[in-house]
Amino acid sequence: MEALNDRITRYLMKRLRRHAVMTVYERAAGAGLLDTQLAGHVVGQVTGDEQHGRVWRVGERARHELTGVPVLDRAIVERIMRKGRASLVTRAGHHGSERFRDVEAKDRFDFDLPTEPVPAARHKARGKNARDPDTAGGANPTPDIGFAYIAGLLRDELPPPNPVHVAVCLLVSRAVAASASTSAAWRAALAMPAPxxxxxxxxxRFEICLAMMLEDGLIVPFRTALEDVLYGNPLSGRYRQHTVPGERRLKTLSGRAVTPENEKLLRRKLRHALTNEPAPVLLIDETVPALTPVVTETADHVFECEGLDCAMIAELLHLCVGVAPKDSLRLMDDMAFDPEGLSLDDIALAVRPGRSARDTLSVLAMLAEQSALNEGNEDEQTVSRDNSHRKSGSTGGGEKAKAPPETGDLELIQPVPEAGGQDMKAATQTARSTDRILRVETLCGYGAAREWALDLKADLSLWRTGDLGWDQMSTRLLLSGPPGTGKTTFARALCNTLEVPLLVTSVAHWLEPGYLGDVLKRMSAVFTVAEKNAPAILFIDEIDNIGRRQTEGTRSYDDYWTSMINRLLELLDGTAKSQGVIVVGATNLADRIDPALLRSGRLETHVRIPLPDLETLTGIFAHHLGADLEAVLASAPAAAGKSRLRPPPARNGRPLRRKSPVAPDTDQGPRHD
Structure with missing residues (x-):
């Protein structure tokens, strides 16, 4: 009895074969050799699509250009199909004697079945455009040019198997066969309504390749519409402009996205996927370590394999290039070939048409060795970064310190030490703004924010002496106002006033990695750095970019943004329980922030900074000009009495225009007053 692994492999290879045949038929239809239409099943014809009922017929071009002579018609079909696109297979032995036994394929999807010869009368036709004697003089097409005849001629256009598709099929079949001892076990898994x-x-690359094959209908006999459980975008990474009739929903999860950090979110999303909108859920995992028990112990069925090995590589070469497995295994033994570390990208680079088995294995060995070296270098760089971070963290100096790599190369800004006596007076009175130290005490136009900062400075002194608890202090502030009102300047001034480090970040900086798991890691890493440098200020710029949760589906990928808001709420609550982290947020649009972020214990103090008035502008100029203020005012030109910035008011509804003291040059054309 055939082994379960072989049965599944044979089925999946037939799926690939059928897809290749349908692709050739579509190319032939574009060239005019075939016609297709959407209809029900018709006896004696081929239905090309299970859902649409696509029917293939012989095209008019084939009826009028083919001769009925197989040798000649092969060249005609080759020329027509190659027009605008070169054939993907190497042809050999097409031109021989007229005794060549040609095709009348009985199985429309299998070009390799035994064929029957064309009647001898057809081999006696002369010329490329010869016709049957009964129809040569008229307009009727040759009667023997049927679909089976065209299907046989098209087999030379069939592309070679895609090695990546074959590798995925072998991995899937081995995983299912290794975990399901009998065919009844995996049939039971498929029979469940929403497993x-x-x-x-x-x-x-196993995850994305399998996802794309599922969308294309290469694994199961229908196309699937993938919906990611955690993220909005499908696992295949493709952008779906429209739905395909007959496709079925399949919810997917990426093993790389299942991390301990998002375990709470994962439980909630899985509950929604399995109960609220029941649909099959497929978790595809390409990682080496075991996943969290939240998925391994709750899944209805777990299918897994060990990955690529020599036996699978030998079977892959047999299916793709026709090399006997025993020959490939003998070559691997001679080369001491080790496939560990190979990816599906490496398979695509090595298994190429016309390349011998020895050359293919040599390329695979080189790629496996390079992968091992790259992984080793990455491990060394990680250890080096960790050691350098430990060393820099132990210095405690006042210079800028590099944050861990998870934060995206952020820098901690250390406060400028306050000078005393004459030095302080000189620093305050210097005329160069670059030499002046920003402090909240010397800023103008901040109103309640300035009072909050000065109160915090006094409370911070009491906290350092142990006379005041951190939970009794107001350490959260949201600054809002139009662009250019100095929100970032306030954060830098607060750093110098409180004499604590400043860590500047933004929501845009958090979003740089793209994938939700990496974004959440970066958010957590930033807060971790702030806690390690406590007391410190964490300044979050453009915090409104994180949005609100109550959007009712009006924003794309709502689940993505909701996860970010939930993580920020967790971090704010967690930091509130810790000691020494002051959080300041800045935004131009405070109404776009989720209300939960503004509640007590989070960004509870909200100060709106308006545009500066005349008094504030005077203070700003005085701060930046310093001792040069009087000299700048004295250098202002005297006001001219006759100078006007705008024309005089209108009289009787007609505006008055001043005449130019100099007559216009006539060569410059007429004036347009």
């Missing part, structure tokens, strides 16, 4: 299935194959 939760974990499919693990530790090979890089």
């Amino acid at each position: 939760f299935v974990l499919l693990k194959a530790p090979v890089k």
